[in-house]
Amino acid sequence: MSHGLSKSRITSNRQCPKRLWLTVNRRDLLDDTATKAAMETGHKVGAIAQSLVPDGVLIDIKDLRIALHQTTLALAAKPRRPIFEATVQHAGVLVQADVLIPQGRRWRMVEVKSSARVKDNQVEDAAIQSWVFRQAGVPLCGEGIAHINTAFVYPGGDNYDGLLIEQHQSDAVAALQPQVPQWIDAARKTLSMKREPKIEPGAQCTDPFPCPFQAHCILPQEGYPVHILPHGGKLVAQLQAEGYADLRDVPQARLTNPRHVRVWAATRSGKPYIDASLRETLRALPYPRIYIDFETLNPAIPLWAGTRPYQQVPFQWSCHIQQADGSVEHQAFLAEGHDDPRPKFIRTLLDAVGKTGPVLVWNQTFEKSRLRELAEMYPQLATKIQKLIGRMVDLWPLVREHYYHPDMRGSWSIKDVLPTIAPDLAYDDLEVAGGMMAQEAFRHILSQKIDADQRESKRKSLLAYCERDTLAMVRVVEFLR
Structure with a gap:
């Protein structure tokens, strides 16, 4: 043919x-x-x-x-x-x-x-x-x-x-x-080939484009492949070249990075690693504790006046506020209409976080960058924004240095940590379950092609996803403290 x-x-x-x-x-x-x-x-x-x-x-x-x-x-x-x-x-x-x-x-x-x-x-x-x-x-x-x-x-x-x-x-x-x-x-x-070419997964699966057949070619791996070593680089390549397929078979002497050793030890034992000092660090955090998370859109073609191509424009936040008595309140913002979402985003966020208490995030680089951009854009709010930044506590490095579960497979993403701590909060029950999906959902909300019912369904899905992100941090801290 x-x-x-x-x-x-x-x-x-x-x-x-x-x-x-x-x-x-x-x-x-x-x-x-x-x-x-x-x-x-x-x-x-x-x-x-x-x-x-x-x-x-x-x-x-x-x-x-x-x-x-x-x-x-x-x-x-x-x-x-x-x-x-x-x-x-x-x-x-x-x-x-x-x-x-x-x-x-x-x-x-x-x-x-x-x-x-x-x-x-x-x-x-x-x-x-x-x-x-x-x-x-x-x-x-x-x-x-x-x-x-x-x-x-x-x-x-x-x-x-x-x-x-x-x-x-x-x-x-x-x-x-x-x-x-x-x-x-x-x-x-x-x-002209009668059968599917036999090609092993590799760099070509994502370079120069993500291949739409990855789910077919890349099957779930059994055991614990050596590439789960975080930032393993040359070491992983060497171990693979030497024939090591499973991390549990690697001699401890081959590992010099302390984080690699922790991952290896937990993987071999099948038991999570928890450093007791983390408990004391988390218990020392004062109240109220404010947990926040942002969602942004970075379109190639700018949608709002004053923005650049691929600029990260925040359109949603979620905030859980925990008091000393254990009570937790949730607040949220999701942009409506086609106006620039940033003015209302930052004003409602500043109102929600108040003036006292640590502001907890997961990997603060992203949130800090967006807040600094907003401070530059709205100089009349810059002092309040800088104070908010000064209150931020990054949970990601704390957990990375003090906690590891074999099921995390070398990742400290909140979506990989959460199932090992609070499996009832896993993201698999959500229609929107990731940042890229959130961006697509918001694009649909902005589209003129969907009806009111579809738009409302997308809004509910976005709100549920962002709320899960901050509730996840609450549950992680409660477990580890």
Whole structure:
């Protein structure tokens, strides 16, 4: 059976032949949640790129045979105009260029990307596009890649002039041209295989993109592989090269890092490690104890005036306040509407945390960074924000140095610590169960495409998730003290 090729299929094969084979033959195994989100962003960035090029012709036709014909007409039209999604084919390989700009008698091809810089795989993309266009007889005078300009500050009003920066890549693309036929042949060879290629999981599972077939290829491992040693680096590579598959089989003498020794000892014994000094440290914390957690959105295309691409914009907080008598009160904030969420976010947070008591967080770097940004943005609140930062107590390093359970498998994420302490609070009963899922849920809330019931369901899911994060910290402290 013969399969047509596209740029995406060729690049999939470049990343991993198994990925291409599964894409064509086993789409039932595909988990494209992350891919869909990235593609949605890419489409939006592409639409903005088109709006910034005047008098362009869009080849917006799903039937590729018609798209090929319309492109032929657009290339021959007089006067010549920019073409978006120009579609050409050569030797069974079909590609679509984001932007073609007339330059005299030739065309400049520009690929539009949602990344903050040009990446090697994007240059390979452009090389494939260029090769097919040139082979199809379209005269090109150069190739460029337009990417997100992170210095751009959105002025509002759907004005995205300056969001994209183009970098010329003609020399780099030309250097790769001789390799493109080899990449095409390799992809065809993969698609000619009757069975799934045998390729072990590795770096290609996430580089340059997360593979949508990881759940199929990466099976849960039995035992305790040596790579659970935190920041094991060269040591893990050496142990694996020597044939050590299970951490419990590694001689203690091979471990010099105290944290590695603690992980190894708990793993071998099957019993958790708890340093008694942690109990005293936690008991010494005064009341009220305030536990907080933030959620943020960092869109490639800024949504609120005064924000930059990929800037972390906080839109939600959760706060549990525990008194000396053991009583616990919960407060929360989740942005509504399409206004900038930051003013209300910080004012409601400052009201919730009050003026006294330690403010407990898990890995304070993130929360501190967001608060410092807000202090700079709202100088009238800067003193109060700085006082809040001064009250913060980071639970993550405390737990990392004084507690470890074998089931944590080398991680001190709150989601890995919590099941070893309070399994009734595990996240598997939540519709939103992680930071990326929270971002997607909030994007849906902001969308005009969902109805009121769906929006309310997403809101409830977000509130439940963020509340779980701070309640988890309460339970962890109660257990360890």
